Amino acid sequence: MHPLAKLDHQFVWHPFTQMRDWLRAEPIVIVEGRGAVLRDARGREYLDANSSIWTNLHGHRHPRLDAALRRQLGRIAHSSALGLANEPASHLAARLVAAANPPAVAGPRLAKVFFSDDGSTALEVALKLAYEFTRRCGRSARPRFLSLAGGYHGDTMGAVSLGHIDRFHAAYRGLLFKTGAVMAPYCYRCPHNRAAPERRDAREHRRCQWECVAQVERKFSRARAAGRAISAFVVEPLIQGAAGMIPQPAGWLRQVAEIARAHNALLIADEVLTGFGRTGTGTAEEWETGGGAGKARPASLFACHREGVQPDFLCLAKGLTGGYLPMAATLTTPAVFDAFLGEYGEFKTFFHGHSYTGNQLGAAVALASLELLEAPAQQRRRRRLEELLRAELRPLWQLPAVGDIRQVGLIAGIELVADWQRRTPFDLRRGVGQRVSAAMARRGVLTRPIGNVIVLMPPYCTAPAQLRRMVAVLAEGIEEATAGQNP
Ligand SMILES: *Cc1c(COP(=O)(O)O)cnc(C)c1O
Numbered sequence: 001m002h003p004l005a006k007l008d009h010q011f012v013w014h015p016f017t018q019m020r021d022w023l024r025a026e027p028i029v030i031v032e033g034r035g036a037v038l039r040d041a042r043g044r045e046y047l048d049a050n051s052s053i054w055t056n057l058h059g060h061r062h063p064r065l066d067a068a069l070r071r072q073l074g075r076i077a078h079s080s081a082l083g084l085a086n087e088p089a090s091h092l093a094a095r096l097v098a099a100a101n102p103p104a105v106a107g108p109r110l111a112k113v114f115f116s117d118d119g120s121t122a123l124e125v126a127l128k129l130a131y132e133f134t135r136r137c138g139r140s141a142r143p144r145f146l147s148l149a150g151g152y153h154g155d156t157m158g159a160v161s162l163g164h165i166d167r168f169h170a171a172y173r174g175l176l177f178k179t180g181a182v183m184a185p186y187c188y189r190c191p192h193n194r195a196a197p198e199r200r201d202a203r204e205h206r207r208c209q210w211e212c213v214a215q216v217e218r219k220f221s222r223a224r225a226a227g228r229a230i231s232a233f234v235v236e237p238l239i240q241g242a243a244g245m246i247p248q249p250a251g252w253l254r255q256v257a258e259i260a261r262a263h264n265a266l267l268i269a270d271e272v273l274t275g276f277g278r279t280g281t282g283t284a285e286e287w288e289t290g291g292g293a294g295k296a297r298p299a300s301l302f303a304c305h306r307e308g309v310q311p312d313f314l315c316l317a318k319g320l321t322g323g324y325l326p327m328a329a330t331l332t333t334p335a336v337f338d339a340f341l342g343e344y345g346e347f348k349t350f351f352h353g354h355s356y357t358g359n360q361l362g363a364a365v366a367l368a369s370l371e372l373l374e375a376p377a378q379q380r381r382r383r384r385l386e387e388l389l390r391a392e393l394r395p396l397w398q399l400p401a402v403g404d405i406r407q408v409g410l411i412a413g414i415e416l417v418a419d420w421q422r423r424t425p426f427d428l429r430r431g432v433g434q435r436v437s438a439a440m441a442r443r444g445v446l447t448r449p450i451g452n453v454i455v456l457m458p459p460y461c462t463a464p465a466q467l468r469r470m471v472a473v474l475a476e477g478i479e480e481a482t483a484g485q486n487p
Contacts, residue, residue: 001026002026002029002041002042004029004031004041005026005027005029005041008027008029009022009023009027028040028044028046028441028446029041033048033059033060033061034059034060034061035059035060035061035062035459035461035462035463036048036059036060036458036459036461036462036463036466037060037466038052038060038446044444045444046441046444046445046446047444047445047446047458047462047466047469047470047473048060048446048458048459049440049445049446049447049456049457049458049470049474050446050447050448050455050456050457051323051457051458051459052323053448054241054273054278054318054319054457055318055319055323056319056322056323056459057276057277057319057322057323057369057372057373057459057460058322058323058369058372058459058460058461059459059460059461059462060323060459062322062372062461064368064371064372065322065324065365065368065369065372067368068364068365068367068368069324069361069364069365069368071364072088072360072361072364072365073361075087075360076360077359077360077361078356078359078360078361079360080355080357081115081353081357081358082353082357086358086360086363087360088360088363088364088366088367089115089358089359089360089363091363091367092113092329092363092366092367092370093113093115093329095367095370096113096316096329096331096370097110097111097112097113097331099300099301099302099370099374100302100314100331101310102300102305104305104308105300105305105308105309105310106308106310107309107310107311108310108311108312108333108335109333109334110310110311110314110331110332110333111331111332111333111334111337112331112332112333112334112336112337113329113330113331114129114329114330114331114332114350115327115328115329115357115358115359115363116327116328116329116330116354116357117326117327117328117354117356117357118154118317118326118327118328119153119154119159119270119272119273119315119317119318119328120153120154120155120156120159121154121156121317121328121354122154122270122272122315122316122317122328122329122330123153123154123156123158123159123162123234123268123270123272123315123330124154124156124158124159124352125315125330125352126234126268126313126315126330126332127145127158127159127162127268128158128350128352129313129330129332129336129340129350130143130145130231130232130266130268130312130313130336131143131231131232132339132340132350133266133335133336133339133340134231134232134266136339136348137335137339139229139231139264140229140231142228143231143232144179144180144223144228144229144230144231144232145161145162145179145180145230145231145232145233145234146179146180146181146182146219146220146223146230146232146233146234146265147162147163147164147179147180147181147182147233147234147235148164148181148182148183148184148234148235148236148240148243149164149181149182149183149184150164150165150184150186150240150243150244150246151163151164151165151181151184151234151235151236151240151243151270152165152168152236152240152241152242152243153234153236153270153272154272155168157172157175157176158177160172160176161176161177161178161179162179162234164181165242165243180219180223180230182215182216182219183211183212183215183216184212184240184243184246184248185212185246185248185249185252186243186246187202187203187206187208187249188202188403188404188406188415188423189423190202190206190208190211190212192208192209192211192212193206193207193208194207194208195207197403197420197421197422197423199397199398199420200397201404201405201406201407202404202406203247203249203250203406206249210252210255212252213252213255213256213259216255216256216259216260217259220259220260220262220263220265221263224263229263229264229265230260230263230265231265231266232265232266232267232268232312233256233260233265233266233267233268234268234270235253235256235267235268235269235270236269236270236271236273236274237253237269237270237271237274237279237302237303237304237306237307237309238253238274238279238303238304238306238307238408239273239274239279239303239408239411241273241274241411242450243450244413244415244450244451244453245406245411245412245413245450245453245455246406246413247406247407247408247413250307251307252307253304253307253309254307254308254309257304257307257309257311266312266313267309267311267312267313268311268312268313268315269302269303269304269309269311269313269314269315270315271302271303271304271314271315271316272315272316272317272318272328273318273411274302274303274411275301275302275303275314275316275318275319275320276301276302276316276319276320276369276373277301277319277373277379277382277409277410277460278303278319278409278410278411278457279303279306279408279409279411280306280383280386280408280409280410281379281382281383281386281409282300282306301373301374302314312332312333312335312336313330313331313332313336314330314331314332315328315329315330316328316329316330316331317329319369320362320366320369321362321365321366321369322365322366322368322369322372323459324362324365324369325359325361325362325365326356326362327359327362327363327366378460381460382410382460385410385458385460385462385464385467386407386409386410388464388467388468389407389410389412389456389458389467389471390407392467392468392471393405393407393412393414393456393471395475396414396471396474396475396478399475399478399479399482400420401416401417401418401420401478401479401482402414402415402416402417402420402478403415403416403417403420403423403425404417410457410458410460411455411456411457412455412456412457413450413453413454413455413456414453414454414456414474414478415452415453416432416433416436416452416453416454416478416482417452425452426452428451428452432452432481432482433449433450433451433452433453433454434449435481436449436454436474436477436478436480436481436482437449437454437477438481439476439477439480439481440473440474440476440477443473443476443477444469444473445469445470445473445474445477454474454477454478456470456471456474458470
């Protein structure tokens with residue numbers, strides 16, 4: 001075993017990992033990366049097919065991001081945001097506000113930025129602000145939250161309370177506060193979808209009456225009738241990530257946002273995964289009109305804007321720094337900000353913050369990442385990559401173990417099944433997803449499954465040949481791991 005692997009085995013406890021399994025095999029120890037390629041301690045190369053757990057945007061060691069970091073290192077790495085402002089965080093806040101208010105999207109203006117460290121803390125901030133705002137403006141003394149079945153918002157206690165993934169949450173139920181859950185659209189496995197399985201995306205050939213939207217309306221109305229009105233609705237827009245890459249059919253987000261608004265609830269958009277162009281560069285129409293600005297650029301970097309929805313809270317993390325450093329931001333409206341204004345002695349202050357809030361290295365690299373994201377040539381490149389991914393995934397429908405292929409922008413989930421004609425899932429205990437990933441890793445492509453769903457999420461810098469290789473290896477991995485499998 002490599003000495004670094006030995007050290008890891010001896011001392012490191014890994015996240016979301018059964019350590020008994022981990023300790024059975026020599027781990028891959030990453031020592032370098034460039035673009036979409038990672039290199040391990042033994043000199044083997046891998047394609048980073050899930051963008052280092054959904055964080056990396058422009059590839060590893062991008063010259064522009066590296067230069068921005070070095071420039072900032074030449075000045076200062078970090079100073080406190082408690083009592084002090086700093087240069088890159090000020091610029092970044094202004095740039096985020098500009099990006100979060102595209103002209104074509106109506107609704108509340110996202111005017112203020114609260115920085116924190118990761119997706120979980122971005123959600124904690126939104127949660128606490130929404131809670132206290134609701135109380136202060138007299139809407140409710142006991143604010144209640146509604147979120148989606150299968151939703152994942154992070155691993156701190158508030159974020160866990162908002163989430164609804166039983167396997168992660170069951171053990172800690174005693175520590176959590178109660179939140180409502182409502183059905184999320186999952187067309188492939190929806191009990192209301194009367195369409196028989198076909199060899200294409202379930203969203204496109206579904207037969208239903210939008211029962212999922214009706215349930216959201218019912219949830220809000222019943223809560224109100226029972227005197228327990230819902231104060232805030234939390235959603236992952238366009239696609240739920242950790243739930244298994246579950247995309248929403250077009251129009252769902254717009255409809256449920258209208259319902260929430262009609263019931264006077266705040267809308268919290270968790271764009272920790274979907275932000276910064278992950279869900280695509282927009283429709284051809286948006287591309288032409290530049291979201292109404294008359295410039296040849298897509299409407300927005302954020303998923304909720306694709307459905308014309310502007311939330312009261314926009315939570316950002318993962319891709320914010322291009323995948324370089326942990327940093328997060330929660331954007332909100334002047335109304336929320338103003339509710340925390342007062343004389344010092346009134347103690348209306350938002351008593352919340354982290355040691356590394358507004359970190360200067362993180363902010364500097366985030367600014368460089370935003371600049372890359374907004375360059376038209378970069379956007380055209382992303383658009384071509386999206387189209388190539390769509391084309392490359394299409395032949396996978398021929399594999400009998402593939403039940404559903406769902407792509408939103410540069411996110412793809414491939415759901416594996418024992419019998420596609422009946423949508424029979426593989427028993428999760430058999431670890432089919434794990435085995436596919438292991439077979440892919442042996443062929444030099446790294447990704448992490450969610451149960452029976454294999455995730456492909458290439459960095460935006462991925463070359464066409466690299467993308468083809470990722471999909472080809474995925475197909476081989478599926479064939480190897482599912483050969484002769486029963487449920
Ligand atoms: C990853 C993720 C989070 C949590 O972010 P961390 O940085 O891991 O704390 C929250 N929400 C969504 C949608 C995510 O994908």
